[in-house]
Amino acid sequence: LPREITDFERTYLARVNRIALAFFAMHVPVFTLIAWLNDTRPAVAAVLTTAVLVGPAIAYYAIKNPRLVSVVYGVTAMFMGGLLVHFGQGPVTIEMHFYFFALVAMCAVFGNPLVIVAAAVTVALHHLVLWLVMPSSVFNYEAQWWVVAVHAAFVVLESIATCFIARSFFDNVIGLERIVQARTEALDSKNRDMRLLLDNVQQGFLTMDRAGNLAQERSAAAARFFGEAAANASWFEYLHAVSPDFAARSKLAWDEVAAGIMPLELTLDQMPHRLTLNCTTHYRIDYRPIGAEPHDRFLVIVTDETSDVEREQAELERREAMAVFERVLVDRSGFEAFFEEGGNAVDALASGATTDLTTVKRLLHTLKGNSAIYGLASLSNLCHSLEDFIAEEQLCPAPSAFAALRERWQRLAADFDKLLGKRAHTIELDETQYKALEQAVKAGEPKDALLRRVRALRLEPMGKRLKHFEEQAKRIAQRLDKEVRVVIEDNDQRVDPRRWAGFWAAFIHAIRNAVDHGLEAGDARQASGKAPEGTLKLRTSEKSGRLIIEVEDDGRGVDWEAVAASATKKGLPSATSQDLQQALFTDGISTASVVTDLSGRGVGLGALLEATRSLGGDLAVQSRAGSGTTLRFTFPPSAATVLSVAPAAAQ
Secondary structure, X not given: OOOOOOHHHHHHHHHHHHHHXXXXXXXXXXXXXXXXXXXXXXXXXXXXXXXXXXXXXXXXXXOXXXXXXXXXXXXXXXXXXXXXXXXXXXXXXXXXXXXHHHHHHHHHHHOXXXXXXXXXXXXXXXXXXXXHHOHHHHOOOOOOHHHHHHHHHHHHHHHHHHHHHHHHHHHHHHOHHHHHHHHHHHHHHHHHHHHHHHHHOOOEEEEEEOOOEEEEEEOHHHHHHHOOOOOOOEHHHHHHOOOHHHHXXXXXHHHHHHHXXXXXXXHHHOOOOEEEEOOXXXXXXXXXXXXXXXXXXXXXXXXXXXXXXXXXXXXXXXXHHHHHHHHHHHOHHHHHHHHHHHHHHHHHHHHOOOOOXXXXXXXXXXXXXXXXXXXXXXXXHHHHHHHHHHHHHOOOOXXXXXXXXXXXXXXXXXXXXXXXXXXXXXXXXXXXXXXXXXXXXXXXXXHHHHHHHHHHOOOEEHHHHHXXXXXXXXXXXXXXXXXXXXXXXXXXXXXXXXXXXXXXXXXHHHHHHHHHHHOOOHHHHHHOOOOOOEEEEEEEEXXXXXXXXXXXXXXXXXXXXXXXXXXXXXXXXXXXXXXXXXXXXXXXXXOOOOOOOOOOOOOHHHHHHHHHHHOOOEEEEEEEOOOEEEEEEEEOHHHOOOEEOOOHHHO
């Protein structure tokens, strides 16, 4: 056996040795009774049995090594067997020898082959000596030597088998502690290797059960990302320390996972995956089931995607810079007007100068729409996120919440300056305008008519502006999987681009509403007998000195029932058509069933009406169920300088 005695072996042998000593003590009355029954001097039996008992008693109390005590017990067992055979003489003397075999087998419980060997040697010597001195003490007849040899052979055979059993018992039961220790050391080694691996990976790995309770094993990256988790903290409590809102949304979604009603893949996919901290650090969180179904444990993978997001953002901004450059080449004055109006909106939002919730929502919604016109998706997305916050909290965001929006706008301004230099008020003159002006001078046009032409050069052709909205209408239709044909009738009207910048900024809401809410999808149009391609008309005209702008679509018309339901929900009157038209332009009223990045906020038309009235104009709605809707903007002469470059005689 191994030299070292483990604590488990020592405890086990102490208990077995104690039981064995009690077992030997029980031999005194039993052997005395047997001697009395066989008339083989019971008093002597009591004395000799007690004398044999002295040896194991001394060993139990004096010897510290429990293995040696067991060896003494092996010898003692065979002494007890000799006494039994001697005092049990009679018809069953031979049967008394079964005791030797039983005791040799029972000695296997000590798990020590040496105990078996000591017992076998003792019984062999016992039989040999007594056979020579007192043959009848061993057998109930004068046995021949070969009988004794056969008897000894059986003892040897049993001892060999019992030694094997004893050693197996030691290795597999008494030595279990060593096995566990060896396996524990192996596991510890593997755990150290795994810990070394986990401590050096760049992702955070954690495991949790279906209830969300975290296991202790996790990668060091998790602590670098979110700090050390509190003892016995759940995954959602751990998240709460870094982002209470994200933790709450994750816990709500996890309840669906734990319920197990919906498919696991679906519920795990619906978990919140994107976590942004301080607007600068971005993480992706994924969940993977572990093992076979039903899954009770899950792997949480946290990946720092900040560098990827920054790289994607940089690439997006490069694309946007090129989009701006292309737009400016086409319409520098139009972009400058947008940039000036947008800059004012960003300053008002980020500085906290505007705290009225309605105004903030209108500024954001308008800035989002016009950013999309010029291909500035990063600005549009930031505005949409802020709108989401307002919709959820019904609070005006703190000025710090607009920091990312302001930073992006400042980078955009820097790019604009790099591309085009210092922005200045300029008048653009294309080839057609130049030739028309040259021809008018050559023709000797009257001075007033010529002056009208020159003054018109600093004004923006409304057709040029409507052309931009045509492009935006087609982009929106493409995103919505619709087809649209845009017809422009500008009648050569011109306006001051800076004075009208606020109106044009809000005008995008009219385009969005027409394409998103007005025009049906191709299948629906064909089902109602219409062409699959919708038609959107953008018209400007002058009547009695008043400027009229119209946006007409051939769509489904305004869903006045939905407007009435939304108005009633908001506590607004909805009994008359006038009530419904007024509700249509009230913030929070929308016929959309879901909120998207295009519509559903119920803010756009309110911003459009406000921009119209700021120029002294009026806005009316004409809608025909199943036939379409027309928004008509009417502006007085005082709203802006409105000119036509047609000859004076034609005016």
